[in-house]
Amino acid sequence: NAGVMQNPRHLVRRRGQEARLRCSPMKGHSHVYWYRQLPEEGLKFMVYLQKENIIDESGMPKERFSAEFPKEGPSILRIQQVVRGDSAAYFCASSRADGYTFGSGTRLTVV
Amino acid sequence: GEDVEQSLFLSVREGDSSVINCTYTDSSSTYLYWYKQEPGAGLQLLTYIFSNMDMKQDQRLTVLLNKKDKHLSLRIADTQTGDSAIYFCAEQASGGSYIPTFGRGTSLIVHP
Numbered sequence: 001n002a003g004v005m006q007n008p009r010h011l012v013r014r015r016g017q018e019a020r021l022r023c024s025p026m027k028g029h030s031h032v033y034w035y036r037q038l039p040e041e042g043l044k045f046m047v048y049l050q051k052e053n054i055i056d057e058s059g060m061p062k063e064r065f066s067a068e069f070p071k072e073g074p075s076i077l078r079i080q081q082v083v084r085g086d087s088a089a090y091f092c093a094s095s096r097a098d099g100y101t102f103g104s105g106t107r108l109t110v111v
Numbered sequence: 112g113e114d115v116e117q118s119l120f121l122s123v124r125e126g127d128s129s130v131i132n133c134t135y136t137d138s139s140s141t142y143l144y145w146y147k148q149e150p151g152a153g154l155q156l157l158t159y160i161f162s163n164m165d166m167k168q169d170q171r172l173t174v175l176l177n178k179k180d181k182h183l184s185l186r187i188a189d190t191q192t193g194d195s196a197i198y199f200c201a202e203q204a205s206g207g208s209y210i211p212t213f214g215r216g217t218s219l220i221v222h223p
Binding site for chain 2: 035
């Protein structure tokens with residue numbers, strides 16, 4: 001059981017480029033949650049997905065951000081035309097009955 | 112709306128007990144969680160408590176829940192330097208999409 005796998009661990013992008021963050025949930029889990037952690041802030045919910053469906057995207061910025069969880073393959077969080085304010089740690093979690101299992105995160109740095 | 116508040120820092124001596132406090136606002140919370148985040152790592156679930164419980168003990172960890180005051184605490188007995196981390200409180204309401212809301216985290220610093 002490999003747990004929740006996120007890649008890459010670190011990602012550096014120039015302003016205006018695109019960032020793609022990947023998350024593979026725990027085996028047998030079909031629910032994925034993306035959170036963002038800004039420096040010295042808590043975790044902010046972004047989006048909740050099930051296979052091929054977005055269930056709740058109330059925490060997603062209206063522009064430049066999108067997420068998908070296809071039938072096959074990992075969930076992808078996509079940030080277009082990145083800006084310095086997008087620099088943060090992005091965590092993915094998959095749920096089980098007694099809590100959420102988090103991946104180790106992707107640390108995005110926009111230069 | 113949901114809101115979870117924690118103090119930002121706690122400093123203790125090695126061997127002492129640490130108590131990390133959390134308050135929440137959603138009275139329909141069913142699960143309350145404590146997560147630990149070590150530097151550069153993801154969040155690790157430490158323990159959780161159902162809203163119909165007052166206390167839960169797991170080795171050095173004791174969770175106390177005062178549902179009337181919407182107050183949750185995590186006590187770590189015999190705190191060690193390896194306990195230095197950020198501790199997040201989270202609550203999950205019974206309604207809506209069951210998405211937990213996290214506090215900002217308490218940085219626990221353990222010094223010799």
